[in-house]
Amino acid sequence: MHIYADEGVKLSLHDNIREWQKFLEGKAKKIPKPILRFDLEYKRRTIPPVYLIERALGKMNYVRTIMDSNGKWRKRRNSIAHNALHFGSEETYKEYKHDLLNAINQLQRHAAKHKNT
Secondary structure, three states: OHHHHHHHHHHHHHHHHHHHHHHHOOOOOOOOOOOOOOOOOOOOOOOOOHHHHHHHHOOOHHHHHHHOOOOOOHHHHHHHHHHOOOOOOHHHHHHHHHHHHHHHHHHHHHHHHOOOO
16 A cells, blocks of 8 residues: 555645645635645555545545544454454454455556556
């Protein structure tokens, strides 16, 4: 997901620069927020925030469900990743598997659609 976060960081910076350009050209009256960072990549070692992933990929409901740090799967996702803990019930496992497979499918469709762009 870091590759998408990197793209999200670049797109967000580009948007901020465009806001300043519009202001400087007199096309906008309101002074934009200062640009405090000119990073071109996501530098943290943590899971990127969903807004950066969505900035790069667009809205993807299943990817959001799986990746959202405030969402319902966060604790289980972290337990699986760090401790290989069980899900607690087969029903919960099936629900997580369904959401995860749908998120993977969304990413595959997105990659296939943008392969030649």
